[in-house]
Amino acid sequence: xxxxxxxxxxxxxxxxxxxxxxxxxxxxxxxxxxxxxxxxxxxxxxxxxxxxxxxxxxxxxxxxxxxxxxxxxxxxxxxxxxxxxxxxxxxxxxxxxxxxxxxxxxxxxxxxxxxxxxxxxxxxxxxxxxxxxxxxxxxxxxxxxxxxxxxxxxxxxxxxxxxxxxxxxxxxxxxxxxxxxxxxxxxxxxxxxxxxxxxxxxxxxxxxxxxxxxxxxxxxxxxxxxxxxxxxxxxxxxxxxxxxxxxxxxxxxxxxxxxxxxxxxxxxxxxxxxxxxxxxxxxxxxxxxxxxxxxxxxxxxxxxxxxxxxxxxxxxxxxxxxxxxxxxxxxxxxxxxxxxxxxxxxxxxxxxxxxxxxxxxxxxxxxxxxxxxxxxxxxxxxxxxxxxxxxxxxxxxxxxxxxxxxxxxxxxxxxxxxxxxxxxxxxxxxxxxxx
Numbered sequence: 001x002x003x004x005x006x007x008x009x010x011x012x013x014x015x016x017x018x019x020x021x022x023x024x025x026x027x028x029x030x031x032x033x034x035x036x037x038x039x040x041x042x043x044x045x046x047x048x049x050x051x052x053x054x055x056x057x058x059x060x061x062x063x064x065x066x067x068x069x070x071x072x073x074x075x076x077x078x079x080x081x082x083x084x085x086x087x088x089x090x091x092x093x094x095x096x097x098x099x100x101x102x103x104x105x106x107x108x109x110x111x112x113x114x115x116x117x118x119x120x121x122x123x124x125x126x127x128x129x130x131x132x133x134x135x136x137x138x139x140x141x142x143x144x145x146x147x148x149x150x151x152x153x154x155x156x157x158x159x160x161x162x163x164x165x166x167x168x169x170x171x172x173x174x175x176x177x178x179x180x181x182x183x184x185x186x187x188x189x190x191x192x193x194x195x196x197x198x199x200x201x202x203x204x205x206x207x208x209x210x211x212x213x214x215x216x217x218x219x220x221x222x223x224x225x226x227x228x229x230x231x232x233x234x235x236x237x238x239x240x241x242x243x244x245x246x247x248x249x250x251x252x253x254x255x256x257x258x259x260x261x262x263x264x265x266x267x268x269x270x271x272x273x274x275x276x277x278x279x280x281x282x283x284x285x286x287x288x289x290x291x292x293x294x295x296x297x298x299x300x301x302x303x304x305x306x307x308x309x310x311x312x313x314x315x316x317x318x319x320x321x322x323x324x325x326x327x328x329x330x331x332x333x334x335x336x337x338x339x340x341x342x343x344x345x346x347x348x349x350x351x352x353x354x355x356x357x358x359x360x361x362x363x364x365x366x367x368x369x370x371x372x373x374x375x376x377x378x379x380x381x382x383x384x385x386x387x388x389x390x391x392x393x394x395x396x397x398x399x400x401x402x403x404x405x406x407x408x409x410x411x412x413x414x415x416x417x418x419x420x421x422x423x424x425x426x427x428x429x430x431x432x433x434x435x
Contacts, residue, residue, distance in 0.1 A: 001054035001086055004041070005161070006113045012048035016040070018158050019050055020096040029093050036089045054089050087166045098162045109155040114165065116150045121172040123148060128201050129168050163191050171208040184209070185216055198294035218343075244418045245273075248428050251417050252334050252363050253277045255432055259361040261331035265289060267320055267354065268338035272299030279303065279313055287314045287330070321349035327357035335364045337428075340388045347400075355408035355433070362410070362433040364401070365417060367391045370424040394425050401431040410435055 007015050016023040023043035029036040034056040042049045091098060119126065123139040130137045130152060138151040152161070167188065188196070188209050196202050203221055210216040252274060256264055262284045266274050269288030278286045288299050296315045300306065303313060318324050321342070327333070333354060342350060354362060367384050369391040378384065383391050392400070398414065405412040410433040416426035 001056060002117055003052045003086060003090075003165070004049050004115045005052075005158075006042075006047060006049040006115075007110050008047050009110045011045045013043055013045065015048045015050055015158075016043070018097050019094055021050065021093075023048060023050075029089075031089060031092060033085055033088075036093050038093060052086075052089060052093060054086055056085055087169050090162055090166050094162055097158055098166065109157055111153075111155055112158065112161055113151065113153045114161060115152075116169075118142060118147045119150045119169070119172055120147055120174070125172065126150060129171065129205070130164070132199055132201070133164055133195060160194075164195070167191050167196075167205065167209060171205050174208050182216070185220060188220065194293045197292040221343075244427050248336065248365055248417050249274050249277060251415065251430065252336055252365065253281070255363050255415075255430075256332050256334060256361070257281055259332050259434070261361060263287075263330040263332075265327060265330050265333035265359075267333050267335050268341075269299055269315075270295050272302040274334060274336055275299060275313065276302060279310065283312065285312055285314070285330070287316060289316045289318050289320070289324075291317065291319045293317055320353055321346050323353050323356075327354070327359070330357070330359060332361040332363070333357075333359050335362070337365055337367070339364060340366050340383075340390055340392075343389045351404055351408070355404055355410065360435050364431045364433070365428050366397060368397075368425050368427055368429045369393050371421065371427045374421065374424065374427070392429075394429055397429050397431065401433070405433055408433075 005015070005019075009015070013023055019038075021027060021038050023040040026037065026039040029038070034054060037051075037053040037055070039051055039053070040049060041051055123141070126139050126148060127137055134154055134156070136153040138153075139148050141148055188206065192205075196205065199205060206217045206220050210220070256278070264278055264283050264286050266278065266286070266288045269275055269290050270292075272288060275286060275288045288296070290296050290299070296317055299315055303310070305313060305315075316324075316326065318326075320338070335354065339347065339350065367388070370393050372378055372382070372384065372391070373380070375384075394414075401412045401414070404410070412431050412433050415430040415432060417428035417430050418426045420426045
């Protein structure tokens with residue numbers, strides 16, 4: 001089982017500094033399932049390559065696991081194919097590099113190339129996992145096998161590359177050599193915090209990483225609502241004629257302004273479409289909140305915060321289903337096309353976080369399921385977006401909103417957004433919660 005990591009950064013031997021492994025010394029590490037060797041096949045100022053060679057002992061694994069003999073347990077692909085064994089070796093041998101504990105160089109993207117001669121999976125699956133992370137992916141089939149050789153190249157921080165491999169190699173293998181419990185959930189949330197929420201295959205990754213254990217993966221998936229920018233192109237095709245999104249944002253903007261709020265939260269802000277409008281309305285503070293780091297980066301670019309810093313505008317990464325005391329002290333919040341991305345059992349946690357923060361005004365919009373029949377391109381019974389967990393009728397939304405208002409001490413009124421049909425109502429329904 002072999003992994004090589006190369007760089008052409010000058011001086012290329014800085015790779016040894018980042019890995020905390022000297023290029024002129026070969027090192028050996030004992031692991032519960034075998035031995036890991038680290039050495040440098042090449043180390044010059046122009047190019048440096050570090051190799052991690054895993055020597056897995058299949059006989060020892062079987063002897064520790066059970067006494068009965070089965071030939072397949074002794075003769076298998078575990079010593080050769082990149083898997084959870086390699087992930088454990090990575091976090092053991094390259095822990096300093098994975099944590100980015102040498103900030104002067106570790107914080108900088110470098111030209112890096114990783115190669116793995118044997119990975120389980122198809123070319124299509126490999127690309128689905130690594131393409132969205134920005135790598136140049138090269139895959140070649142190992143003849144007469146179910147394996148591929150893999151090359152990843154890109155300008156990336158070393159810690160990011162190691163973390164991506166740590167999480168995704170067991171996902172490709174769809175197996176782990178050890179028992180999976182709640183500690184694995186914590187590892188996934190920690191290692192994937194900066195990239196997993198925005199990954200289009202986050203559900204597949206989460207399910208496979210947690211060995212398809214429903215009790216483990218369901219709570220994790222509930223924390224990853226779809227990004228607003230993913231939702232917008234799908235709705236473009238449905239709502240082009242009526243420019244519904246603009247009407248929705250404009251209505252929310254007007255309601256917030258009329259509330260007299262001075263400090264406003266945009267919860268589930270996505271790439272910042274509403275924030276861009278709110279910054280023009282003279283608020284003392286406008287804060288965008290999203291679970292996805294990528295969405296927040298897009299919002300920062302949209303608002304040009306790097307070139308034109310605005311002390312009134314802040315962006316926070318925070319899941320909406322965990323209590324965030326920072327919400328307290330704000331006057332109003334908007335949840336624009338957000339709640340339908342959460343599984344219904346998770347809404348109670350969202351309600352406690354948002355409506356329990358003492359806000360004077362909360363504006364919620366969500367699709368009106370009754371109006372879906374008006375979209376000619378939307379198949380009957382389908383949701384407007386694949387990530388929607390539900391879409392409510394007007395009666396269902398009113399029932400939920402009235403319950404929230406009663407539990408948290410609000411009055412709620414309902415407003416239509418978009419062209420209203422006599423039979424099915426408007427395409428978007430809005431609830432305005434006030435105290």
